[in-house]
Amino acid sequence: MTSAASRKGGRARDERLERDIPEATIARLPVYLRALTALSERDVVTASSEELATAAGVNSAKLRKDLSYLGTYGTRGVGYDVNYLRYQIAREIGLTQDWSVVIVGIGNLGHALANYAGFASRGFQVAGLVDNDPARVGEKVGDLTISSFDDIDAIVSNAAVSIGVIATPASAAQDVCDRLVAAGVSSVLNFAPAVLTVPDYVDVRKVDLSIELQILAYHEQRKANGAAELRASLA
């Protein structure tokens, strides 16, 4: 879903082989990272692709191929050094640096996101909270104070924010997105159930809670139908 257009230029890299890591692999790297962190906390020094794959819930061949895109960090006959691989993946994703994010729309979900511990622990700093409701502006959430829409520009430039999180109602999402982009944000995580239009250079990822439930409902219905047909065929 991320715009491939921004990468299509493809100037030949002479110095080092330019890794073109598949999108599907990128999406799994954070999972591997989490598995490695868990192993590291249990003081495990080395892990085989099989062990790692089980911990990450994937096929071991897939895991090996994924890792091979990053480089040759394993040792045949031995496995992978947990901490070394962990660092390499973190570096590849870009977690060796800190990232500032701004959250727009501080309703129930925005609150939850603002307090989510999983962000800070992975190097994502919430640099600002923004809401349109004048009654909410000034309210404190954790360490932060809610700002108004008009402060978006200041927040983004002061804290070098590159990632914006939209947790507003669908009706406001496009407007908020436009303002974020105008302020300099080039990646957007959208929780609003709306299709966003952005310039090519901006990446958008969408998380839609009700869509996930609907997908489950579809399979649930199929299971129920299958069971009913089975009963009928046995009768």
Add this chain to the structure above:
Amino acid sequence: MTSAASRKGGRARDERLERDIPEATIARLPVYLRALTALSERDVVTASSEELATAAGVNSAKLRKDLSYLGTYGTRGVGYDVNYLRYQIAREIGLTQDWSVVIVGIGNLGHALANYAGFASRGFQVAGLVDNDPARVGEKVGDLTISSFDDIDAIVSNAAVSIGVIATPASAAQDVCDRLVAAGVSSVLNFAPAVLTVPDYVDVRKVDLSIELQILAYHEQRKANGAAELRASLA
């Protein structure tokens, strides 16, 4: 990601052609549904695949192919009847019936989910809220009262719950999942950053907020590197 194993049986259906709708299509149907609902609210009667595709943010050829898996609901030269198509998609996904869900883990995120309007409006009824913390049991959230872990069985059987939502910390997720499955839940929406192990017949979908941010961070880093290299090559 949903287990395809439960469908591999594939007994030949003689009576009616058994639609085997691709997973990728299923995931887009809710988006089309939303676009159709929006059009319907603006009293639009008919829409072409091009219009629908734009509203849903996809390619029109893809949209037509997706819809063709459901049946032939369009009219050549005309387009699709908005309300008719809306009903057909809703029926296909299983939204013409109500679904009961139980939410486990009523922290910040659980609260947000419990209050999320997008669930109820699509036929998903929250039948119960469950938390492990004795201090929280009895607390009211909206119309509902938080129950304890031990009430999971009763809630699931009383309300015919088939979908469980896990919003606990990662450490509790597998235990909660096991209890839900034991109680009769056969679909799980997991917000905890953990890999869940379930029987074949259970579908699991995962939503991980920090993974989405990490994916954005990766692309952000690439953009920054590209820009730096560009500057270097110009210097």
Add this chain to the structure above:
DNA sequence: AAGAGTTTGTGAACGGGAGAACAAAATCGC
């Protein structure tokens, strides 16, 4: 030091989904 046992990295086969392109079917104008 050499053979047996492990485990990685990758080439090759396979399957599913995306998009282009076009024939079939409907409406509209005359």
Add this chain to the structure above:
DNA sequence: GCGATTTTGTTCTCCCGTTCACAAACTCTT
């Protein structure tokens, strides 16, 4: 009624991702 126009449904091709399978590379035992 008939040709022009519109728009769907579908075929075909291409690409990406998954999985298998195996050679290469390392360790361990004797």
